[in-house]
Amino acid sequence: MKNLLLLFFLAAMIACSPQPEQKAPEVSEMTEEELQAYAKKLAQETIMVDGHVDLPYRMEVKGFMLKKQVEDVSVETEGNFDYPKAKEGGLDAPFMSIYIPSSYYFEGGAKEFADSLITMTMDVTTTFPDKFAPANTPAEIEKNFKKGLISLPMGMENGAPIEDDLSNVEYFFNRGIRYITLTHSKDNQISDSSYDTTYTWNGVSPFGEQVIAEMNRLGIMVDISHVTDSAFYDALRLSKAPLIASHSSCRKFTPGFHRNMSDQMIKDLAAKGGVIHINFGSTFLSKESREKFEAMDSVMMNYRAETGLKRSDSAYQAFAKKYALENDVYADVQIVADHIDNVVNIAGIDAVAFGSDFDGVGDSLPKGLKDVSMFPNVIAELLKRGYTKEDIEKICYKNTFRVWNEVIRVAAES
Template sequence: MYKTLSFCLALALLVACTTPKETPKEKKDVSTMTEDELNAYAKELADKFIIVDGHVDLPYRMEVKGFMLKKQVEDVSIETEGNFDYPKAKAGGLDAPFMSIYIPSSYYFDGGAKEFADSLITMTMDVTTTFPDKFAPANTPDEIKANFEKGLISLPMGMENGAPIEDDLANVKYFFERGIRYITLTHSKDNQISDSSYDTTYTWNGVSPFGEKVIAEMNKYGIMVDISHVTDSAFYDAIRLSEAPVIASHSSCRHFTPGFQRNMSDQMIKDLAADGGVIHINFGSTFLSKASRDKFDLMDSVMTNYRAETGLSRRDSAYQAYAEKFAADNNVFADVPIVADHIDRVVELAGIDYVGFGSDFDGVGNSLPVGLKDVSMYPNVIAELLKRGYTEEDIEKICYKNTFRVWNEVIATAEKLQGS
């Protein structure tokens, strides 16, 4: 008996000594790095981790430029004047920008919302078929991972404004089948689903009775409920009604912009996190800083007067040059550190698991911060976070894991509801 025990003990020791152990990750000391070394490390992480952005307005940018009318897509495989294109995305490590299928509120009032959404979805998918060696559709986190391993940029889609649902619940399934994976309940005006933070009508004092049914259908099919743009009361209705966590695809912290209802209050951020959701930080300067908001308001007044005095339009080169000089002289833009401040605020209030990127690139005009003018510049945010003590694991969560967690929970909820 003792010999047997001795043999077993010896065998166990041999296995323990010879079984390879996982080597712990080496923690790099950023405090000893030069600026160049820190930037290189940030770029390394941007390339290493999947980067998801909750909101990029390429589809509407293409529509505005007339590509939809020409029945073609903009050549985003090469460098463009916009915030997003393939070379910039590769330089910045961006792997999965949610393409915003943005529906202006006028389509809700004047009609044609569904047809317009369809046209933008088709144009977005045309990007993937026109440049299949660079872009690919993606309807799940697993598909994004697979595309990432192939070196492809995924183009998941979210619909900004629920107006295209019209008054027919069947359209929720219809848009799911077309690839929509989140719906921003409304935009700048109250619609048939929800009140808007930019409106003052308070038509429903939150989510409408029809909107309650829409949210239930979104849960059933696996579409994330996006509460960016809604009123506070609609936000609380949404988290009460949704059986899955909700997201803010492109919002920031109201703490830094007092009175700006489009951003989320501290309590809303806490409650979003308690519900398991995630807030994606908007990079627009007016979303980030009250000082920038005030300066942009002043600039808007000055430029309105300048146009009246000169007869120039916004498209005139002389007007644009004057506007650029005014912006530079008056330091109207936010910067990368204030973006990190917003991330810090969410982490302080709720924890590291509830924040991501939601830039609004190509959707906030000329208001982007210094150091974050296009999608090539995500490493600048990562470098700032590293300076502040964020670990690789923290940054990986911010880049994609937090969003994937919520998205997978939404998918699991849909499977459960469809199976019941």
């Protein structure tokens, strides 16, 4: 009996004693199948933010705005983003891009158009409340994540809807906008565009200086994707809070493409606490892909002229797809990781995040990253390169949350 009691006592002591922590799996020892499974597990267990997804404009192009309804993204669609794909890929908080084409700045109606896209985005959350939810802060994203809901924070791509009325900055903040891309493909009333050659302001305009100050006061992130280098440096000087590039990549890999950021700009962005969100479009990732797409554009233009087909015609689309595959125009997931490596090497792990531009870069997405279900592929590639679980968490959400929370803090102290 004494021996039996002693055995019970020893068993109880062992059960109550601290157990050694389980070591993270060694990636180098994994098979490819095990690595993919681990990458998918990380993607689904970690909050994942994407700085830029163009679902709202996609719905407008498909005519849902005119129908005064939303696309059924609760089920599988032909687009890059929907609920099943997001769940498969572990995407929890895609920033919905309230994209305003530059034509609205010149022809009028920018504010009304932005309002319509915002309303349609919010309608997604009310139409499918068991799947999507609005989110205006990192804390709200965390709360939604625990409930299994996909958050739909919003950023406005192009400051044109602010028009010439500074009070519209607060108006859009109250409507849920949490970053504003200062301009888009043409110079506007706020800033010069990297796609333009006019250099209207040689940077940020005097009114743009007021807009940035108001964004700081309210807690809206300043997004410098699309701006000229001089406008970037103006914004960096003017803003009291860190900046983001919501969907840009590294100019190192695309020489002469000023829509991407130079290494020095990335370093300077990071030095003030900012983050670059890497764009997945092939033409943003690779000089070779850019050249191949330019050649393809010429071929497609001639093909349309010869056949009389439109871009929307199925025969044209089939020919374009065949040409793209035969001529290997696409970048790949490894090049996305190269861009992340470059940012980490020159500015540190705290300076980089995802900003895919899904549904916004057409049929130019790289092999292995054709829609949001494929996020684990880039995580697997990063794991192969020695990135740790903690590194992955920073890229997926912690870096973006840090900037966003700092913007909120600066606003609270204004």
